[in-house]
Amino acid sequence: MEWVDDAIVLGARHFGEGKLVAEVFARDHGRYGGVVHAGRKSQPILQAGNVVHAGWKARLSExxxxxxxxxxxxxxxxxxxxxxxxxxxLSSAVTLVRAALPERQAYPQLYDAFMVLIEAMPQNDVWPALYARFELGLLSAIGYGIDLTRCAVTGETENLAWVSPRTGRAATYDAGLPHADVLLRLPRFLIDPEAQLKSGDVADAFALAGYFLERRLFDQRGENMPEARAQLIQRLGFAGRL
Known part of the structure; x- marks a missing residue:
């Protein structure tokens, strides 16, 4: 059993003397672990977020x-x-991928979205919004996506401004306004790539994705949201980038 693929490093841990177990997210093979000899040359390669060309081999697939x-x-x-x-x-995105994705199941579209996010990270004014989209894409990839295509009340596709925390379906501004105290805000940039970011949009996007990550994924497993995500939001808030 063997494969060769491009992959994003998710991390590594010691495994006996002179060895590591590395974990990667491969484009066409998913989240995989494997043994690596722990020489000095391998340590810099295995920094989480690096992209590698990986070959994986085993006598038996399991x-x-x-x-x-x-x-x-x-x-x-x-x-x-x-x-x-x-x-x-980067740490938060890697942690979510490790926590959310089952092993050895391919998610090529999510991999491509992760690559777009990583490559945009040197652009400080761009990547926080892409990060929020990545979280929603992760939810969709594992079957917990929310419907942002049309209003659940009127069927309209324009002026969507809210999301129901119960159903995960969108609503127009007018349809949702009477229930604004219980609905989640839907930033325009999440449904219109050309929309201009407004103050508070990234914070609203984090709140939206975080609500469904917590309720539909981590609560179902009896787990807490990764601390790395909370630390990211805190840092972005202190920097005035939410």
Missing amino acids: QLGFFSPLELAEPHATRLLDDPIALAG
Whole structure:
């Protein structure tokens, strides 16, 4: 059993003497672990967020297996070392992928969205909004997506401004206004890529995605939301970027 694929490093841990178990998110194979010899050359490669060209091999498919080769393609983590907020964003995204995705199941569209997010992280005015979209894309990929295409009350596709926390369906501004105290705000940029970001839009997007991540994913598992996500929101808030 073997495959070769492009992958995003999710992390690594020690595994006996002179070895590591690396975890990657491969485009066409999903989240995989494998043994790597822990030489000095391998340590920088295995920084979470780096992109690698990976080969995975095992005698039987259910075995842990090992990576050979594991070659650095893009050192994204290294490029963000001087930007603690971007590093926090990368850490949060990696943590969500590790926590949410089942092992050995491919999510090529989510992989591509993750790559877009990582490549945008040097652009401070761009990536927080992309991050929020990535979270909603992750929910959709694992079957917990919300419907932002039309109003659940009127069927209209314009002027959508709210999301029901109960159904995950959108509502127009007028239809939802009488219930605004219990509805979640829907920032325009989440449904219109050309929409201009307004103050508070990123915060609303984080609140929207976070609500459904918590209720539909982590609560169902009896788990808490990853602390890395809370730390990211805190850092963005202190920097005035929400």
